[in-house]
Amino acid sequence: MxxxxxxxxxxxxxxxxxLSDPEIVSDTKKLREYSKEQSDIQDMVDVxxxxxxxxxxxxxxxxxxxxEKDPEMHDMVKEEFNELSAQMPDLEExxxxxxxxxxxxxxxxxxxxxRGAAGGDEANIFAGDLFRMYSRYAEVQGWKMEIMxxxxxxxxxxxxxxxxxxxxxxxxxxxxxxxxxxxxxxxxTESQGRIHTSTATVACLPEVEEVDVEIHEKDIRVDTxxxxxxxxxxxxxxMSAVRMTHLPTGxxxxxxxxxxxxxxxxxxxxxLRARVADMYMRxxxxxxxxxxxxxxxxxxxxxxxxxxxYPQNRVTDHRIGLTIQKLDQIIEGKLDxxxxxxxxxxxxxxxxxxxx
Numbered sequence: 001m002x003x004x005x006x007x008x009x010x011x012x013x014x015x016x017x018x019l020s021d022p023e024i025v026s027d028t029k030k031l032r033e034y035s036k037e038q039s040d041i042q043d044m045v046d047v048x049x050x051x052x053x054x055x056x057x058x059x060x061x062x063x064x065x066x067x068e069k070d071p072e073m074h075d076m077v078k079e080e081f082n083e084l085s086a087q088m089p090d091l092e093e094x095x096x097x098x099x100x101x102x103x104x105x106x107x108x109x110x111x112x113x114x115r116g117a118a119g120g121d122e123a124n125i126f127a128g129d130l131f132r133m134y135s136r137y138a139e140v141q142g143w144k145m146e147i148m149x150x151x152x153x154x155x156x157x158x159x160x161x162x163x164x165x166x167x168x169x170x171x172x173x174x175x176x177x178x179x180x181x182x183x184x185x186x187x188x189t190e191s192q193g194r195i196h197t198s199t200a201t202v203a204c205l206p207e208v209e210e211v212d213v214e215i216h217e218k219d220i221r222v223d224t225x226x227x228x229x230x231x232x233x234x235x236x237x238x239m240s241a242v243r244m245t246h247l248p249t250g251x252x253x254x255x256x257x258x259x260x261x262x263x264x265x266x267x268x269x270x271x272l273r274a275r276v277a278d279m280y281m282r283x284x285x286x287x288x289x290x291x292x293x294x295x296x297x298x299x300x301x302x303x304x305x306x307x308x309x310y311p312q313n314r315v316t317d318h319r320i321g322l323t324i325q326k327l328d329q330i331i332e333g334k335l336d337x338x339x340x341x342x343x344x345x346x347x348x349x350x351x352x353x354x355x356x
Contacts, residue, residue: 005048005095012038012045044098051091058084100350105206106172110165111148111274112204114158117180119198121155122187126308127200128157129331130181134165134174136333143167148267149257155188162271164207173335174204176342179303185310195311199304205274215273221245224261244268251275306338320345 015038018024024031061081068074114131116124138145149162165174182199223243241256242264253275255268307316308327315330315338316323322341324330330338 001095001099004099005044008041009045009048012041040102044095047091047094047098051088051095054084054087054091058088096351097347100347103172103175105175107169108171109167109207110170110174110204111162111207111271112165112174112177112202113160113162114203115160115201116153116157117199117201119196121153121157122183122196123157123198123200124153124159125155125157125187126181126183126198127159127161128152129183130200130202131158131161131163133331133333133335134177137335138165138167138170140333141167141170141173143170147257148271149255164270171204171206173339175206176339177202177305178204179305182304182307183310184307205278207270208273208277215246215269215276219247220272221247222265240264242268244272246272246276249276249279251279317342 015034018034019031019038024034058081061077061084064077065074065081068077112134114127114134116127119126135145144166146164146166147161148164149160151159151161153159180199180201182197184195184197186193187196187198221244223245225241225243240259240261241254242261243252243254244265245252251272253268253272255264255271257267258264305317305319307314307318308331309316310327312325313327314323314325315327317338320341322338324337326334326337
């Protein structure tokens with residue numbers, strides 16, 4: 001482990017040299033690449049240096065304990081030795097966690113797609129509840145949420161809503177929300193007071209830059225049409241709505257949220273790029289994971305990941321068997337307890353893999 005940490009620190013020092021090289025500074029692509037690499041290992045280097053400093057102080061204190069004859073001074077050194085010794089296990093654990101391979105998408109923005117699934121109007125209402133829950137969570141984290149496309153239903157929910165969540169580390173938290181969410185409650189439309197079960201699906205895709213995935217213009221078919229309102233009634237006589245089809249994969253994105261065709265094109269290409277990259281990533285991952293599943297589930301969009309039981313004020317995350325009797329708080333956006341538990345479970349699983 002410490003050989004790897006020393007190699008990381010050596011690389012950090014080399015990056016310092018490269019980032020002060022005039023040739024690198026004048027090369028935007030390399031400057032961005034090296035700056036990102038240095039930023040990614042900054043925390044690891046800082047903790048490793050702290051670990052080495054504490055280890056050195058501990059060695060000095062141990063040596064002083066062997067030679068110090070003055071009782072009062074001996075007690076002071078022993079107290080310092082005990083304090084330093086207590087820090088070592090925590091620093092070692094932090095280093096083990098920092099050595100876990102990071103998801104390269106963790107610091108990216110998120111394109112979130114929420115859709116009502118099984119359950120008719122109640123499923124769409126639940127999709128709206130999830131959207132508001134995530135909106136509040138994003139607000140608390142200091143992230144910006146922008147609706148890119150929305151298809152509300154008459155009951156106050158959404159058949160589909162697509163939004164962009166922008167902020168440092170947004171994907172690192174929201175990626176755990178991929179999958180089918182189930183709700184158990186008495187719908188407002190239920191006159192007999194019976195509990196219904198409905199579902200909504202959530203897809204969280206990292207925003208993909210043009211440099212991350214190359215999509216050629218010749219591979220995209222663009223169709224324009226007049227945007228329409230509820231029931232298909234035209235609400236815009238100009239051809240502002242856009243449908244983009246990525247011909248090699250068949251991925252289709254329609255965008256009519258903006259009155260400007262140019263703005264709809266900009267939004268559509270962002271979603272298209274994210275969906276195509278996600279498809280490629282999942283195909284590659286399927287080959288790697290053909291014989292195993294991750295600690296927090298397969299990541300399959302159809303996998304039921306969580307149940308929200310309103311009568312019992314209970315939320316259960318089925319991937320890790322976590323049950324919390326705080327649905328009223330969670331639906332208001334207080335998701336930290338669930339997401340932190342999922343992160344810890346995944347870290348433990350990866351640590352176990354490193355130790356095998």
